[in-house]
Amino acid sequence: MIPAKAPHSSSHTASLEAYHERYARSVEDPAAFWADESAALDWFRPADQIMRFDPITAEIAWFTGGKLNVSYNCVDRHAAVDPTRTALIFAANAPGEYRHIPFGELLREVCRFANLLRELGVKKGDRVCLYLPMIPELAFAMLACARVGAVHSVVFAGFSAEALRDRILDAGSAVVVTANEGLRGDKAIALKAIVDKAVLGLDVVKHVLVARHTPAEPHMVPGRDQWLADGLGRQRPYCPVEWMDAEDPLFILYTSGSTGKPKGVLHTTAGYLLYAARTFHYVFDAQPTDIHFCTADIGWVTGHSYILYGPLCNAVPSVMFESTPLYPDASRYWQVVDDLGATILYTAPTALRALMRFGDEPVTRTSRRSLRILGSVGEPINPGVWRWFHDVCGDGRCTVVDTWWQTETGGILISGLPGATPMEPGSATLPFFGVRPLLMDADGREVHGNSSPGHPVSGNLCLAGTWPGQARTIFGDHARFVQTYFSAYPGYYFTGDGCRRDENGNYWITGRVDDVLNVSGHRIGTAEVESALIEHAAVVEAAVVGYPHELKGTGIRAYVVTRADMNASAADLQAQVRIAIGAFAMPDQVILVPGLPKTRSGKIMRRILRKIAEGEREQFGDLATLADPGVVAEILDLCVGL
Numbered sequence: 077m078i079p080a081k082a083p084h085s086s087s088h089t090a091s092l093e094a095y096h097e098r099y100a101r102s103v104e105d106p107a108a109f110w111a112d113e114s115a116a117l118d119w120f121r122p123a124d125q126i127m128r129f130d131p132i133t134a135e136i137a138w139f140t141g142g143k144l145n146v147s148y149n150c151v152d153r154h155a156a157v158d159p160t161r162t163a164l165i166f167a168a169n170a171p172g173e174y175r176h177i178p179f180g181e182l183l184r185e186v187c188r189f190a191n192l193l194r195e196l197g198v199k200k201g202d203r204v205c206l207y208l209p210m211i212p213e214l215a216f217a218m219l220a221c222a223r224v225g226a227v228h229s230v231v232f233a234g235f236s237a238e239a240l241r242d243r244i245l246d247a248g249s250a251v252v253v254t255a256n257e258g259l260r261g262d263k264a265i266a267l268k269a270i271v272d273k274a275v276l277g278l279d280v281v282k283h284v285l286v287a288r289h290t291p292a293e294p295h296m297v298p299g300r301d302q303w304l305a306d307g308l309g310r311q312r313p314y315c316p317v318e319w320m321d322a323e324d325p326l327f328i329l330y331t332s333g334s335t336g337k338p339k340g341v342l343h344t345t346a347g348y349l350l351y352a353a354r355t356f357h358y359v360f361d362a363q364p365t366d367i368h369f370c371t372a373d374i375g376w377v378t379g380h381s382y383i384l385y386g387p388l389c390n391a392v393p394s395v396m397f398e399s400t401p402l403y404p405d406a407s408r409y410w411q412v413v414d415d416l417g418a419t420i421l422y423t424a425p426t427a428l429r430a431l432m433r434f435g436d437e438p439v440t441r442t443s444r445r446s447l448r449i450l451g452s453v454g455e456p457i458n459p460g461v462w463r464w465f466h467d468v469c470g471d472g473r474c475t476v477v478d479t480w481w482q483t484e485t486g487g488i489l490i491s492g493l494p495g496a497t498p499m500e501p502g503s504a505t506l507p508f509f510g511v512r513p514l515l516m517d518a519d520g521r522e523v524h525g526n527s528s529p530g531h532p533v534s535g536n537l538c539l540a541g542t543w544p545g546q547a548r549t550i551f552g553d554h555a556r557f558v559q560t561y562f563s564a565y566p567g568y569y570f571t572g573d574g575c576r577r578d579e580n581g582n583y584w585i586t587g588r589v590d591d592v593l594n595v596s597g598h599r600i601g602t603a604e605v606e607s608a609l610i611e612h613a614a615v616v617e618a619a620v621v622g623y624p625h626e627l628k629g630t631g632i633r634a635y636v637v638t639r640a641d642m643n644a645s646a647a648d649l650q651a652q653v654r655i656a657i658g659a660f661a662m663p664d665q666v667i668l669v670p671g672l673p674k675t676r677s678g679k680i681m682r683r684i685l686r687k688i689a690e691g692e693r694e695q696f697g698d699l700a701t702l703a704d705p706g707v708v709a710e711i712l713d714l715c716v717g718l
């Protein structure tokens with residue numbers, strides 16, 4: 077345990093006691109608590125009812141009757157106070173290249189973009205697909221959608237054409253926004269060409285807007301494609317906002333689950349924005365003097381909540397980082413921190429593991445004096461990595477917050493609070509205000525109390541009640557929403573994570589308990605990778621499992637059975653996944669096997685395949701139930717040396 081750093085006079089949580097007091101109030105009367113918090117937003121019309129929640133039908137609603145606009149809350153109201161205050165800082169791929177965007181300019185850019193969307197016929201409730209690199213136009217586009225009441229569906233620019241196509245179709249997006257190219261280190265990614273492939277023959281897509289980010293001249297389809305700058309050039313920099321109902325959809329973000337088809341997680345207006353804003357305020361102890369640097373990509377939920385909406389709603393300048401932690405070298409994050417005077421750095425354990433390999437020098441050659449808070453997100457942070465983050469990156473001076481949450485939760489649910497919560501390397505520590513975690517055993521019974529010597533308390537992590545940032549549904553498939561999250565433990569939301577509660581009530585996330593892998597902090601469904609593999613003509617069947625990987629946390633291993641009359645190499649099959657999903661989901665290992673271990677009824681015994689991937693060579697339990705027990709030895713032979 078490491079004591080909390082001393083709070084300062086403007087800390088939002090003065091002590092652990094202050095946290096406990098506020099927490100108790102927040103769970104005893106969540107409606108009263110969130111009604112008070114909702115004063116942080118500007119409302120066009122106040123809410124009639126604070127919350128409604130039915131865990132059986134998964135009907136969730138916050139602040140019904142209230143009207144507001146997200147773009148107004150993140151831009152207009154701050155521009156009105158001080159149009160020169162920095163809103164966004166674009167940190168380009170090229171080291172040392174920055175663009176500061178003040179609120180006044182942001183407002184004009186968002187208005188122009190919003191007017192362009194209206195010119196293209198985009199109306200309230202329409203879905204707009206954003207397939208963009210980390211450039212300011214992505215932020216403008218999201219806020220412009222929010223301004224006119226359109227629903228953005230940001231697709232991470234690392235997804236392949238096929239994956240993009242699926243997401244465009246599922247959301248029914250008539251407008252796609254992209255860039256000619258994206259830049260990552262010394263690589264250029266031809267995003268427009270990927271969009272062309274994705275929308276080929278799709279009638280739904282009427283317009284493709286292309287931001288010019290590099291000198292590249294992509295193919296433009298007349299009548300469908302236009303340069304973003306041309307479209308924006310025709311627009312006035314003023315656009316009235318659409319006053320939205322609290323429960324109107326704000327965005328869809330696709331995430332992986334235990335089936336082959338990604339889920340379009342839907343978030344709505346008031347609850348999501350309030351939750352992103354208030355978690356940002358408390359967890360990062362946001363101050364007017366802060367400069368926030370979240371290294372994530374906006375294509376994932378971390379970027380939605382803690383690059384864009386959380387910081388901007390709080391008027392805290394936020395960095396959009398286009399590059400990678402290793403470009404041009406392992407000092408890049410710290411260089412950006414020094415160049416911009418960043419006070420908060422929010423990153424992922426996988427990036428820290430990659431940086432740690434280069435030793436302390438790339439860190440210690442920079443000053444980092446401006447930093448006061450370090451955040452971690454995406455996967456459990458190993459205590460050794462935590463200490464390096466705290467001792468070396470933060471010079472032992474900064475608070476470290478390990479923040480646990482999910483795409484579906486909209487914002488942070490478990491985390492320490494600076495100046496209040498004692499730090500426990502490896503634990504996300506305590507629930508945020510209004511959040512009620514509980515642990516369930518295999519029989520669906522709640523496990524009460526804290527661990528005690530010899531009696532660890534652990535189980536599947538569930539949540540009781542609701543919080544404003546909770547996802548409302550899966551786009552177009554509410555039954556799947558109910559089934560996925562509210563059926564395993566009736567009455568509660570099931571997270572898919574395993575967890576332990578220690579002697580002091582701290583929560584330790586132990587990882588996914590479902591068929592979802594956490595690879596470099598990204599969620600990848602094993603079923604999704606399997607269905608990608610099976611699309612290959614030579615593949616008969618495939619089973620995908622995770623295994624411990626030094627850098628990625630979890631590596632992906634695919635066991636694949638191919639047709640005897642067709643040739644497919646491991647590299648061909650890796651390429652197949654790259655084409656179907658994207659490079660980030662590519663199996664690290666593809667093992668061509670003669671068969672898979674199956675029960676006599678034909679069920680693949682993944683447990684055995686997982687054990688083999690984890691390095692087990694002998695202890696597989698009873699193999700007598702297998703249809704062909706010999707296959708295990710054959711697979712083991714093929715895995716020698718991996």
Ligand code: WT7
Pocket residue numbers: 331377378452453454455456457478479480481482483484504571572573585587588594597598599
């Ligand atoms: C899954 C959610 C939340 C934004 C990034 C990922 C894992 C997330 C932590 C953490 C241990 C964590 C969980 C969770 N996870 N943060 N601090 N400690 N595990 O969002 O893609 O929706 O993935 O990431 O397994 O369920 P996501």
